[in-house]
Amino acid sequence: MNHPPIVAIVGATGAVGVEFLRCLEERNFPLAELRLFASARSAGKHMTFRGQSLVVHELTEQSFSGVDIALFSAGGSLSKKFGPIAAKAGAVVIDNSSAFRMNPDVPLIVPEINPQEINNHKGIIANPNCSTIIAIVPLWPLHKINRITRIIAATYQAASGAGAAAMQELLDATKAALNGQEYPPTVLPHPYAFNVFSHNASVDLQTGYNEEEIKMVKETRKIFGDPDIRISATCVRVPVLRAHCESLTVEFMSPIQADQVRDILSHAPGVKVVDQREKNYFPMPRDASGQGDILVGRIRNDLSDPTGRSIALFVAGDQLLKGAALNAVQIAELLVAKN
């Protein structure tokens, strides 16, 4: 790997791609060159990075020559095709899709949780799903002290997880609704204006869980290195642009107090406690948008658990940042630090 590395972004013009550029710039990521790739449709566009205008190139099998780190966010099928090509060309791929996450040869990394996994890659590293990351960054420091045995999650997910087109659809559909017009959805399966709907991921006909929910189950187990942790999630889209919320009920091995949780989380990396009971001020997507920390509040002992082992929480995190681009750039920083 060159020092500083040559970095490529695959899917540069997408919702996450734009945030890759912003994170690299804001974090002063050390790089020799930044190369931007997207589909033929977006090729020729210009994007600004550190005051310079960079042209977006069409992604081809030759795109990765000399590239040290390739940040992918262009969907699972493109990752499946071009990820191995990039790795073979000598790049380390950090992939934001679900294509490789459960592959045992692919580390699945949240830098606050399992940075040591950076040593185990074979050319491809996977970035976890946004809903998983946003839940587990604050749960990990608790799990280390008092093992988590069960998580029940209900999510309030933003449009951004379905891409820039879904964000635009939310805006357009809402504008239409305010004007008393119908707006037939084209990106998401259901009308989005002033509506809530079960996550658009496909549903397993046997269990009734959708893929987004199953990601939370499997990825959490892999990242925590704990195959026994029991998880149920209900993933839901709400009319919000770019930050997810989650209501979490978390059961621990031993009794635990809300005050202790608040204290641990107030010192945890990547977490900001927002838990002002007297002001009714708790995590909100509006506050989480644009910041890297996961906001955590509504921290309280679960009234329904007389054994005192359950805690209820409400979290909010920027889906495009810690839920995607920022986490990937943090993984890239681990790579640079290692080399």
Next chain:
Amino acid sequence: MNHPPIVAIVGATGAVGVEFLRCLEERNFPLAELRLFASARSAGKHMTFRGQSLVVHELTEQSFSGVDIALFSAGGSLSKKFGPIAAKAGAVVIDNSSAFRMNPDVPLIVPEINPQEINNHKGIIANPNCSTIIAIVPLWPLHKINRITRIIAATYQAASGAGAAAMQELLDATKAALNGQEYPPTVLPHPYAFNVFSHNASVDLQTGYNEEEIKMVKETRKIFGDPDIRISATCVRVPVLRAHCESLTVEFMSPIQADQVRDILSHAPGVKVVDQREKNYFPMPRDASGQGDILVGRIRNDLSDPTGRSIALFVAGDQLLKGAALNAVQIAELLVAKN
């Protein structure tokens, strides 16, 4: 009580008041006369009922002379003051506020669940909180067959629960956001456009639960007649106009199968199963708005419970109808049938 009765509506011009009129009309409620009351500010307005224009009168201590049934939805402090006055004047009060719900002398009724309580009133009957009703209408037929021991709820609550002004604030704030303008909230404590926030009810500083959540705990126990049922709720506002959703994890005394739940609910009164896994079609506020049934879907065995005793569900119900006006009018129908 006269046959047919003379009915009064207190708070006729509010969000629920308007729905009282609509429900009475649509259900052909038998009444000799309808009298409308509101604050001095709204007195003199006209509202249409069965093709006739009725004038709204200012509520006074003399308003209840000759009234048989008084439907109240004007806030807790007005209920506390005028409810006993109405009852003393000979009316049966059906009160939509929280003022009397936990009073042991006041029946708290959901007609699909505990209609027999109609015989125990002393002039005042309470209508439960919207979040409670919407959760428990579908849970009751299950509870009768296999006792529910624990409920974990996360709500997705509409603006309407905070009144017509909150609904207008959501519309105005969203319009402003689409125009790139700030909109300082005046009705609700937080910006509502494309945002989600913890319910605006006051928070108990000791436990961290807010009043809306505690209502779900206490009211469910009273209506089910089961003081042992363990309940934890996280109540959250989402930018939706008039229907609430809830993600429910429900633990039963004995193992239970999702198919059995679906079968029971498909025959349950006040419930409509919307659970099309293959089409990813489940309960949505958009579909629940304007209808009396509680929509129930995402019915599945809880992956996090290896004992097979937990079921996950997602429900949606019109906050102004079954969550408020419709349930109250159904209680009035029980009164009429009894007399």
